[in-house]
Amino acid sequence: MSASFHPIDDVLLAYAAGSLDQAxxxxxxxxxxxxxxxxxxxARAEAVGGVLLDDLPPTDTALGLLDAVLARLDEPAPAVPVSLPPPAPGSILPQPLRQSLGGDLDRVRWKRLGQGLEQALVLQSGRSRARLYRIAPGLRIPEHGHDGTELTLVLQGGFSDLNGHYLAGDIACADDGVVHRPTADRDGYCLCLAVTDAPLRLTGLVGRLVSPFLNL
Ligand SMILES: [Zn+2]
Known part of the structure; x- marks a missing residue:
């Protein structure tokens, strides 16, 4: 499987530096x-960051470190493996997600949000929430906007919004001001992991009707 939509470099760098919140x-x-x-x-960012941390005197600022990491990212990548196992045979959930759930999909306690739309909170850290969504074939999610960032990773099936068509492994990113209405593919259930760092703003009529049930 090869994803077509990825997190932006800043997010990957922040992940490598260990500065993303848990969700x-x-x-x-x-x-x-x-x-x-x-x-x-x-792997490149971690390797470069590790080398820099070894080299830098303790007075250097985190900002200086980031600049230096960015500068060195153009250099050839050292061969350092990232030790993350692939999804287990027979499971569609990536290992980190199974670890957070303490098991597989059968551990998930779904909460029905409406016809064909279910949600389960996986974890929360600060203002961030990680939730699983299970969306019926062809369903349109209520139109909603964002006060912060929403990243959605497709785990099974697919969906489309104004920016593209997302399949398993892809990440859709919606930032401040983006109002969208994702629609699940018609050929099967869509399973997604969505992380928000601020509450969603539901905008359309259906959004206003559904809003009380979303428990945001
Ligand atoms: Zn990627």
């Missing part, structure tokens, strides 16, 4: 198990 780190770690390209990026 966002879970999403990135799950993507890494499905995406060799991003695994390589993170």
């Amino acid at each position: 966002m780190a879970l999403l990135v770690a799950s993507h890494l198990t499905l995406c060799p390209r991003c695994r390589d990026e993170v």
Whole structure:
């Protein structure tokens, strides 16, 4: 499997530096198990960051470190493996997600949000929330906007929004001001892991109707 939509470099760098919150780190770690390209990026950033941390005097600032990491990312990548196992045979959940759930999909306690739409909270850290969504074939999610960032990793099936068509392994990113209405593919259930760092704003009529049930 090869993903077409990836987290932006800043997010991968922050992951490599260990500075993402738990919910966002879970999403990135799950993507890494499905995406060799991003695994390589993170391995490079970790290797460069490790070398720099060894080299730098303790007075250097984190900002200086980031600049230095960015500068060195253009250099040839050292061969350092990122030790993340692939999804287990027979499971569609990446290992980091199974670890957070303490098991597989059968551990998930779904909460019905409406016809064909279910949600389960996986973890919360600060203002961030990681949730699983199970979406019926062809369902349109209520139109919603964002006060912060929402990253959505497709685990099974697929969905489309204004920016593209996302399949297993892909990450869709919606930032401040983006109002969208993702639609699940018609050929099967869509399973996603979505992480938000601020509450969603539901905008359309259906959104206003569904809002009380979303428990955001
Ligand atoms: Zn990727």
